[in-house]
Amino acid sequence: MRTVPKVALPLTRFAVSPETAFFGSRLQRILPDSQCRRGLSSCRFCLSESTEDSADNSGTCAQFVSVPPFDEIDTRGWGVSPCGLLKDSRGFVSRGSRGDHGYLSRSIRGKQRLVHRVVAETFLQKEKRRLQRQWPGERLDVDHIDGKRQHNAVTNLQWMTRKDHAKKTAAGLVRPRPLNAGGRAVLAVNVKTGEERRFPTVAAFTQFVGIFGATMRRKRWGPIKGWGVFREAPERVEGERFRRLAFLDETVGRTVQAYVSNQGRVRHENGRVTWGVDNGNSKYKRVGVGGRGNSNFLVHRLVAEVFHSRQKAKLIAEGHPAESLQVDHIDGCPTNNKAENLQWMTPSMHARKTAEMTRIKRQHRTE
Secondary structure (H helix, E strand, O other): OOOOOOOOOOOOOOOOOOOEEEEOOEEEEOOOOOOOOOOOOOOHHHHHOOOOOOOOOOOOOOOOEEOOOEOOEOOOOOEEOOOOOEEOOOOOEEOOEEOOOOOEEEEEOOEEEEHHHHHHHHHOHHHHHHHHHHOOOOOEEEEEOOOOOOOOOHHHEEEEEHHHHHHHHHHOOOOOOEEOOOOOOEEEEEOOOOOEEEEOOHHHHHHHHOOOHHHHHHOOOOOEOOEEEEEOOOOOOOOOOEEEOHHHHHHHOOOOOOEEEOOOOEEOOOOOEEOOEEOOOOOOEEEOOOOOOOOOEEHHHHHHHHHOHHHHHHHHHOOOOHHHOEEEEOOOOOOOOOHHHEEEEOHHHHHHHHHHHHHHHHHHHHO
């Protein structure tokens, strides 16, 4: 039997090395402190794979720094780099996960913390203390200078008083221009029996008859597997106006050609219009937009972001943090997502209203 000689192959940067470890079901490569994972960094050394000496760590992630304790959280063993990467006590490096608010966050000792706040608390302590001396008693926020919520490099962050931060945020809010639009469903008629079936999209019909989309395009004229296919006019809702979900461009990372209406419907990029879907035990309608998984956005928040942006900007200008604001259903019905039935409220205002409505309902039950 012929033996094949063993040849030692050099390890490339894609090879599995002793530094490789399993986390869950994913193979995650843990990099030394002197490096960071390419694609997760905004520093010039990571993006260019520079080999120059980076003794000056300003604006780079050449070295992780221990996170100081803040907000009564035990941060021992945690590190953060100037470009916004976090390393936990096990050595796992991550940029954090994106929430519905668009910010990156990470769980530290079981408590979710915003990554940009961790970076600022670690590297911008002098700036924070200076503002505290200049504005005693004022609450301070961490601001993204370029407005991009996921750009957490220390060079892109600054401390601001809550009032100044609110004014800057309000001035940068996107106010989409109105646009009338609608979606089109598919009506399929069986040529033999006359049976009619309606499908929300062409893809749903192709799945029903068991063909590919390319086959559907080739057979544009004539019956398809015994079914005549017709495009239906979109359902018309009186007084409905659609506006583009422009504020999602930054979150998704591209121009999102999806729309939301003042009646609570969402028009997807493929033209399909939906009221949203029930998600598990949630009483609110959700919808997936911009390719971000299944049902990631609450419909009532999309409507409020687009049609009540001025009301939100006013609350922010009064000093309320944008990420804490809540959308209230005026009539108490969680599925009535018409713009006229929604309003922005602070958590305390919303809690008082909810408590009052609960009290009234209980009173009616006892009468």
